[in-house]
Amino acid sequence: MPRCVERKWNLxxxxxxxxxxxxxxxxxxxxxxxxxxxxxxxxxxxxxxLDIYRANVIGAVTNALALSHPTxxxxxxxxxxxxxxxxxxxxxPPRSGCLWHYGDGFADFLARDARTHAxxxxxDVARLDRILDRVGNAAPSEPPRRFVLDARxxxxxxxxxxxxxxxxxxxxxxxxxxxxxxxxxxxDLKPVRRxxxxxxxxxxxxxxxxxxxxxxxxxxxxxxxxxxxxxLAAIDHAPQAVGDxxxxxxxxxxxxxxxxxxxxx
Numbered sequence: 536m537p538r539c540v541e542r543k544w545n546l547x548x549x550x551x552x553x554x555x556x557x558x559x560x561x562x563x564x565x566x567x568x569x570x571x572x573x574x575x576x577x578x579x580x581x582x583x584x585l586d587i588y589r590a591n592v593i594g595a596v597t598n599a600l601a602l603s604h605p606t607x608x609x610x611x612x613x614x615x616x617x618x619x620x621x622x623x624x625x626x627x628p629p630r631s632g633c634l635w636h637y638g639d640g641f642a643d644f645l646a647r648d649a650r651t652h653a654x655x656x657x658x659d660v661a662r663l664d665r666i667l668d669r670v671g672n673a674a675p676s677e678p679p680r681r682f683v684l685d686a687r688x689x690x691x692x693x694x695x696x697x698x699x700x701x702x703x704x705x706x707x708x709x710x711x712x713x714x715x716x717x718x719x720x721x722x723d724l725k726p727v728r729r730x731x732x733x734x735x736x737x738x739x740x741x742x743x744x745x746x747x748x749x750x751x752x753x754x755x756x757x758x759x760x761x762x763x764x765x766x767l768a769a770i771d772h773a774p775q776a777v778g779d780x781x782x783x784x785x786x787x788x789x790x791x792x793x794x795x796x797x798x799x800x
Contacts, residue, residue: 592624593620593621593624595634596620596621596623596624596628596629596634596637597616597617597620597621597624599634599635599637599638600616600620600623600637600638600641601613601616601620602668603638603664603665603668604616604638604641604661604664604665604668605664606660606663606664606705606708606709606712607645607657607660607661607664609712609716610654610657610660610708610712611651611654611657615650619644619645619648619650619651622644622648623638623640623641623644626644627640627644635672638665639665641661641665642658642659642661642662642665643658645657645658645661646658655703655726656702656703656704656705656708656724659701659702659703659705660703660705660708660709662699662701662705663699663701663705663706663709663731664709666697666699666733667733667740667742669697670695670697670733670734670735670740671735671739671740673694673695673735674694675735677694677695678694679691679692679693679694679791680692680693680694680696680756680757682756682761682762682765683761683762683795684762684792686795687794687795688792688793688794688795689792689793689794689795690762690784690785690790690791690792691790691791691792691793692753692756692789692790693734693735693736693789693790695734695735696732696733696734696753696757696789697732697733697734698730698731698732698733698745698750698753698754698757699730699731699732699733700728700729700730700731700750701728701729701730701731702726702727702728702729703724703726703729704722704723704724704725704727704729706729706731706742707722708722729744730744730745730746730747730750731743731744731745732744732745732749732750732753732787732789734789736788736789741788741789743787745783746773746776746779746780746783747772747773747776748769748770748772748773748774748775748776748777748779748780749769749776749779749780749783749784750772751765751768751769751771751772751773752765752766752768752769752780752784753765753784754768755768755769
């Protein structure tokens with residue numbers, strides 16, 4: 536058998552581009568020996584090149600998290616936040632080059648991390664930061680979400696509307712950080728269930744508290760329930776507060792009751 540043919544059968548199979556990218560991404564966040572076996576060294580050793588890529592990726596990810604979680608940064612400091620961001624990047628690496636959606640699991644990561652156990656409210660602050668960032672960057676031209684009330688009328692909700700359930704006073708903490716950090720000492724840090732609605736108006740991102748019935752009603756609607764099912768959920772959850780829904784939902788600035796087929800103003 537000719538020598539060239541014999542050598543051909545000894546070659547390793549070529550990786551597809553997708554496999555190569557997956558292997559490379561894995562090498563960036565682990566101590567995999569694969570790059571040293573498969574990549575050819577250039578002007579600098581393979582590991583040094585990987586360190587450069589790692590630093591670039593970690594820097595981009597941490598910067599994206601800092602932009603979407605400004606209150607968390609102010610509370611823990613840039614240095615500590617940088618370490619948290621680095622570890623989160625290794626725990627949950629981005630799946631896209633677009634980092635706008637990155638960080639949805641950061642609050643849960645903070646809740647699990649032993650280093651933040653002395654700050655039990657930090658995860659809720661991260662949840663608030665994240666939802667305010669997402670609402671603020673939502674597409675402004677999206678049509679409202681519509682729900683049929685009866686044969687003639689419908690309920691329109693702002694497309695940017697989001698609901699938030701908190702255990703700690705994250706909104707008070709964020710407000711204090713933005714106005715005067717000395718106000719933090721006046722906040723009652725007790726774990727109490729807090730429900731909020733967040734939406735974007737012409738004046739910017741808005742937030743207000745919701746009663747239990749209103750929250751249950753809107754939560755059911757946004758989860759795909761019909762209006763009738765949402766009303767039943769509100770009654771089951773907080774029958775004594777159903778009367779508050781008129782002001783908190785139907786007459787709220789993020790909602791509009793209109794005739795079916797009527798063009799939104």
